Amino acid sequence: MSETKPALYTSLSPALLNLYDISSSIVVIIDVLRATSTIATALCNGAKEIIPVDSVNECIRIGRQIEAITAGERDGKVAEGLQYGNSPFEYPSSFIAGKTLVLTTTNGTKLLHMALNNGAHEIITGSFANIDAVCEYLLQKNKPVLLACAAWKDRVNIEDTLFAGAVISKLKQQFSINCDASQMALNMFDDAAKDLFEFMKAKQASHYLRLSSFGLEKDIKHCLTFNTAPVLPLYKQGKLIRG
């Protein structure tokens, strides 16, 4: 008995999100450097919940209101007025366990709100830090999937595309993929899989250059490592919680 496989698409930039009908899809928000890696890490290390917001002011306002940790970046640096940044290393369990984090980032949290406004059936976040958890969830749900790359100010980037390719590499037999962006992502991941960091460096990826100029090579390496934070961040009623 043959069953129809659910469709899988990849959106390489937030500016392309509205090309896809996501009303019955699970949307995977991908912002490898570094929002979704940090989200997985903080939840894995015991954060109670993460409230993604799309502006610094909103972050400060909510942080005060509920006495939560405010964190976020603009252009790769801690945003003015916020307490913490967007590095997974800032959120060890000794610091984050049991706490609520209010987070805003240049690209990732904005994209999450776009997906919400576009009527996504369900929203989760993905990164190499929790790739297996993401893939297991998508397999188990067996629904249409949109892999949504946060990119950089709408410009396509290598690392989010690589993560989309990595997911496709694991799920391609179980989903119907008629999507050139997905094929391109998979092809690039296959080229890069041996050493993602070296690939990013060799290709002079723009985010590699940006973060390494801030001395954050360690962050890049960590965010390109598989399954360091094996949790599923699930968006429910305004919050990301462990799924």
Place this chain on the structure above:
Amino acid sequence: MSETKPALYTSLSPALLNLYDISSSIVVIIDVLRATSTIATALCNGAKEIIPVDSVNECIRIGRQIEAITAGERDGKVAEGLQYGNSPFEYPSSFIAGKTLVLTTTNGTKLLHMALNNGAHEIITGSFANIDAVCEYLLQKNKPVLLACAAWKDRVNIEDTLFAGAVISKLKQQFSINCDASQMALNMFDDAAKDLFEFMKAKQASHYLRLSSFGLEKDIKHCLTFNTAPVLPLYKQGKLIRG
């Protein structure tokens, strides 16, 4: 003496075009299957000029007004009301020499008008059919370049990205490339260069599937062949002419 190299960027979809300041750039319109391949072929075979228009009605109106050949497609087929389609094989010199062609296509001619409206410094069209002519022109001009892929209804496609990669492969030493989309295009072209048609087939590129379902594999093969129409289509005062 070191000189600053001009910048080169790649826009993978018309929906991303407005991320780039093109006021001092040469914009290369890329619609490999099949608009820009057909444009190069028709000009190479002696067409006097090609008037790209963005709607079928406008195509019919201008065609009547100047007694020109009207041609174009919507969704890969000859558009209703027009005389000819979007296949390079429809324009041998025995037919097209000395004539004016008014052309509208799903993606390519629309993108050309977007680039015009966005204030492009100069517009040319590129395809594998005239890749060397394009590269020689860009080298000679030594100005910033935007490789603008027409894609398919704003969804990124493999063939236009491959062409961008092919151009970058030839020009990368002479331009400054800090653009992930360009690196991704180049990486994919390097994988595909041995046999572009087999690559498109193996990746089940959406346009490969669409055109081959219409029996147009011959068109695909032709449009993926280098330098079959060595001319430079240059946009001037509403017309594409031999540069």
